[in-house]
Amino acid sequence: xxxxxxxxxxxxxxxxxxxxxxDGIDVSxxxxxxxxxxxxxxxxxxxxxEIAALPGGEHIHRCWQCGSCTNACTVNALNPxxxxxxxxxxxxxxxxxxxLRDKDIIWQxxxxxxxxxxxxxxxxxxxxxxxxxxxLELKGHTPPSPSTLFDQEFTGQVIETGxxxxxxxxxxxxxxxGQALKQDWLIEMARRxxxxxxxxxxxxxxxxxxxxxxxxxxxxxxxxxxxxxxxRESEHRKALGLGEPKAGGTGAADAARH
Amino acid sequence: MSDPKDDLKARYRKxxxxxxxxxxxxxxxxxxxxxxxxxxxxxxxxxxxxWNCCGAMEVKNVDPKLQTYLSSRVLSIAAHEMxxxxxxSPCNGCYHNLKKAEYDLAHDEASxxxxxxxxxxxxxxxxxxxxxESIHALDWIKHGIxxxxxxxxxxxxxxxxxxxxxxxxxxxxxRHIFPEKDKGPGSDSTLKPxxxxxxxxxxxxxxVEFALKTACCGGAHTLSDSDTSTKLVLNILxxxxxxxxxxxxxxxxxxxxxxxxxxxxAEKVFGEKTNVKILYFTQLLGIALGVGPRKLGVHExxxxxxxxxxxxxxx
Numbered sequence: 001x002x003x004x005x006x007x008x009x010x011x012x013x014x015x016x017x018x019x020x021x022x023d024g025i026d027v028s029x030x031x032x033x034x035x036x037x038x039x040x041x042x043x044x045x046x047x048x049x050e051i052a053a054l055p056g057g058e059h060i061h062r063c064w065q066c067g068s069c070t071n072a073c074t075v076n077a078l079n080p081x082x083x084x085x086x087x088x089x090x091x092x093x094x095x096x097x098x099x100l101r102d103k104d105i106i107w108q109x110x111x112x113x114x115x116x117x118x119x120x121x122x123x124x125x126x127x128x129x130x131x132x133x134x135x136l137e138l139k140g141h142t143p144p145s146p147s148t149l150f151d152q153e154f155t156g157q158v159i160e161t162g163x164x165x166x167x168x169x170x171x172x173x174x175x176x177x178g179q180a181l182k183q184d185w186l187i188e189m190a191r192r193x194x195x196x197x198x199x200x201x202x203x204x205x206x207x208x209x210x211x212x213x214x215x216x217x218x219x220x221x222x223x224x225x226x227x228x229x230x231x232r233e234s235e236h237r238k239a240l241g242l243g244e245p246k247a248g249g250t251g252a253a254d255a256a257r258h
Numbered sequence: 259m260s261d262p263k264d265d266l267k268a269r270y271r272k273x274x275x276x277x278x279x280x281x282x283x284x285x286x287x288x289x290x291x292x293x294x295x296x297x298x299x300x301x302x303x304x305x306x307x308x309w310n311c312c313g314a315m316e317v318k319n320v321d322p323k324l325q326t327y328l329s330s331r332v333l334s335i336a337a338h339e340m341x342x343x344x345x346x347s348p349c350n351g352c353y354h355n356l357k358k359a360e361y362d363l364a365h366d367e368a369s370x371x372x373x374x375x376x377x378x379x380x381x382x383x384x385x386x387x388x389x390x391e392s393i394h395a396l397d398w399i400k401h402g403i404x405x406x407x408x409x410x411x412x413x414x415x416x417x418x419x420x421x422x423x424x425x426x427x428x429x430x431x432x433r434h435i436f437p438e439k440d441k442g443p444g445s446d447s448t449l450k451p452x453x454x455x456x457x458x459x460x461x462x463x464x465x466v467e468f469a470l471k472t473a474c475c476g477g478a479h480t481l482s483d484s485d486t487s488t489k490l491v492l493n494i495l496x497x498x499x500x501x502x503x504x505x506x507x508x509x510x511x512x513x514x515x516x517x518x519x520x521x522x523x524a525e526k527v528f529g530e531k532t533n534v535k536i537l538y539f540t541q542l543l544g545i546a547l548g549v550g551p552r553k554l555g556v557h558e559x560x561x562x563x564x565x566x567x568x569x570x571x572x573x
Binding site for chain 1: 279280282283284308309310311313314315316317318319320321322323324327328331372376379380381427430431432433448473474476477478479481482483486489490518519522523525526527557558560562
């Protein structure tokens with residue numbers, strides 16, 4: 001198989017022998033490197049369909065493995081294990097257990113859309129990354145990532161009031177992820193602003209915290225959007241053959257109510 | 259036949275203004291400087307009444323069509339209540355989402371159906387593709403005033419100031435939602451955007467060759483994956499310094515606060531100090547047009563831009 005099956009050449013599958021004689025011929029050393037034969041039987045034949053059923057994954061079948069996405073990828077430049085082209089390959093061939101090896105980094109896509117810009121087949125790899133991260137969480141392979149918690153907090157506030165208030169997002173996100181607000185760098189930032197910040201702005205920010213910004217004429221939209229998000233969540237679960245979520249779930253519509 | 263450039267000048271003289279959530283919060287300085295520059299240039303802004311959040315980079319991860327609806331509501335108010343032709347947003351996130359909604363509503367039946375259903379339930383007419391034109395603050399000044407017009411209004415030249423113009427992701431990608439870009443002279447480029455360079459050069463500054471104009475600052479994960487964001491921002495800051503820039507000009511509140519925040523974080527957490535200053539392009543244009551720095555919110559920035567400007571004898 002072509003080089004895109006990189007799992008074949010993982011260190012644990014590569015065999016070298018310091019001393020090996022076959023039929024009286026010395027084949028010791030690097031030149032006789034062997035790759036361990038491997039049989040894959042646990043294909044998930046529904047994997048591509050499941051990803052394609054989630055928002056963003058719709059066009060995954062169009063991929064022809066050119067690798068432009070990985071070549072353009074912002075996160076790949078920081079971490080070579082972040083490899084959209086490879087993950088699309090694994091999903092399309094149903095190699096679920098291989099995909100799960102990278103389950104903890106797939107959510108790290110920064111949505112810069114360089115992949116989507118470069119893709120000659122309109123696969124929308126950014127969407128595929130989001131669909132895959134979503135799939136991992138719905139299937140219970142990973143807990144909600146910090147990014148998902150942030151998205152839910154954000155979306156919940158938008159549904160509730162029509163607008164967001166950044167200070168509230170920051171405080172609630174830090175609380176949900178168990179991080180302290182008193183981080184060195186946050187304090188340093190506040191110190192630098194406070195040096196020059198006029199009383200007027202401090203007052204405005206205090207006001208925003210006490211009286212949350214709200215969009216007028218939003219009540220009907222709040223109900224419509226809450227229902228819509230619940231409806232979509234059920235559709236996604238159904239597409240993956242999952243039952244209804246437990247009451248008091250962690251979704252965006254629920255975040256809005258808390 | 260009239261010159262199409264003059265048509266745009268007339269069209270952009272008064273536009274509907276969609277500031278968005280960030281400009282009411284951390285990017286307050288971008289809001290005041292945009293308004294001040296509009297006033298100095300004789301370009302009128304009328305705020306979209308009862309606007310809502312566009313969904314930024316978060317709501318699409320819960321459901322992309324929910325985001326399309328959010329943007330469409332803003333466009334619907336502009337088109338139907340304000341009878342506006344043009345909606346201008348200085349925020350890349352808002353601008354991007356309005357353009358994305360416009361594209362989806364023009365090309366995708368399922369998006370039209372969702373927007374129609376949610377608009378009906380929310381009690382307003384659905385927005386239909388093509389009813390208004392969505393533009394960025396850069397388009398507004400570039401086409402509404404132009405370099406010549408700007409040059410004739412400059413009171414305090416930015417001469418001697420070297421600027422790295424940073425556009426980020428959402429102003430140019432993905433390409434298909436920006437059909438007016440990459441159309442040759444007069445249009446902006448998605449690969450190498452230049453509208454901000456053009457405007458600041460007209461104000462007397464010297465835009466430097468900057469390879470990371472459209473690199474990503476990691477804004478989507480600025481809090482949820484801070485180390486990644488800090489590394490990405492550090493690349494941008496270092497590249498700007500290596501290209502000889504005194505300041506980085508920004509046109510996106512997420513990029514701007516990301517650069518400021520992770521400049522501090524890089525110093526505090528990684529021990530990596532950089533000195534390049536970060537200012538909104540509207541703050542720099544405002545200074546060139548003779549508006550006082552306080553009126554442009556320069557003192558609200560985390561990054562102390564005043565020092566760099568004072569050093570060049572500009573402010």
